[in-house]
């Protein structure tokens with residue numbers, strides 16, 4: 504699939520991360536720089552998770568972050584000494600504003616006060632970039648990940664794709680559900696499928712499990728349905744609001760100082776700004792609606808009994824484990840987002856390779872702490888890029904849309920043993936000196 508000396512980088516999922524990497528690779532190639540061939544394998548369609556088909560939205564809700572945080576943001580490339588300004592200028596051709604200008608929407612967008620686009624509007628932008636850069640997309644589902652001859656071997660439903668590097672993207676499985684066969688318990692995908700079909704949900708007591716951006720979007724949608732109370736269940740002390748002020752945003756856009764923090768400080772920053780935190784826009788709506796309440800705890804168990812779904816919640820009060828049971832007419836399981844979603848795809852040899860590199864059994868916290876500057880698992884060859892798990896070690900913006908331009912720098916700056924001689928990207932990412 505790649506010429507001699509040119510590595511192949513396979514990406515699972517044609518979302519913003521894949522597109523950011525493919526766009527920068529295309530521009531670097533146009534500048535005469537040797538970069539990996541980027542091959543994206545996508546089961547549904549480019550930008551699928553931002554449309555109803557992906558199961559995470561009905562496409563009508565709005566992006567939480569600013570659309571100017573696009574595939575090139577923050578336009579501070581550090582990959583090619585003395586030519587980074589040229590690279591950034593080239594990347595602006597794939598910016599949100601370039602898209603609006605190309606599609607004759609720019610003046611209206613400005614006049615309307617630069618609104619956040621709907622998720623489906625955002626997916627149209629993503630597809631525009633992918634088309635413009637000629638992103639290679641294999642329309643197929645990855646069903647297994649293995650290693651053969653020091654390369655990744657990805658089994659899809661039709662073929663095996665070999666690659667020197669692998670980047671895994673996406674939030675997980677929207678179909679996950681705590682009680683899959685009970686119609687009163689909906690997965691994220693089932694909920695959005697009903698919303699997209701304009702089906703009105705009517706229930707007295709509704710529970711939404713999970714507190715992050717996924718749950719926030721669902722709450723935003725639930726407001727317009729016939730429900731008496733909505734209980735948000737999450738382990739956090741309460742429903743925190745993300746401030747979205749300059750200092751918090753900077754933490755996401757520019758991780759320069761992130762690595763100088765202790766792990767405890769980073770976890771604290773995460774808890775305040777990311778995990779289970781709602782954006783200010785959703786919080787404003789929540790506060791105005793007296794149907795919403797919060798219940799602290801983790802759902803340990805769910806059972807259908809006496810016309811209700813009974814959820815057993817475990818929590819910790821004053822150092823003591825506590826279990827309480829609560830009944831609901833409808834439960835929406837919003838806990839499907841899981842950065843470790845890909846582990847069932849790993850075949851034995853791939854799993855062994857990772858555990859050997861990690862020096863420990865495969866687990867979320869071990870993997871998280873192993874992510875290096877290039878967003879790959881340290882000590883593992885071939886390269887496995889896991890930006891979804893890079894927040895703790897490299898910066899909270901890498902798992903989301905906050906610094907896609909920086910993400911593409913880190914991933915494309917990685918060294919591949921097979922192409923070391925041909926590599927023209929002179930700066931090693933592990934030195935990471937900004938050079939303009």
Ligand SMILES: Cc1cc2nc3c(=O)[nH]c(=O)nc-3n(C[C@H](O)[C@H](O)[C@H](O)COP(=O)(O)OP(=O)(O)OC[C@H]3O[C@@H](n4cnc5c(N)ncnc54)[C@H](O)[C@@H]3O)c2cc1C
Pocket residue numbers: 515516517518519520521544545546547548549550551552553557559560565566567568643644645646672673674716717720902903904905
């Ligand atoms: C409803 C919602 C709203 C969000 N809003 C924001 C926001 O405003 N700002 C922000 O920064 N973050 C937001 N996020 C977080 C968001 O997930 C990430 O920021 C972003 O989507 C990640 O992009 P990605 O490229 O990793 O993956 P995605 O865009 O999620 O794409 C993953 C792709 O992988 C494909 N796929 C999955 N499994 C396979 C397989 N086995 N084989 C082949 N293809 C596969 C899927 O079809 C999908 O197209 C939101 C998340 C959700 C769910």
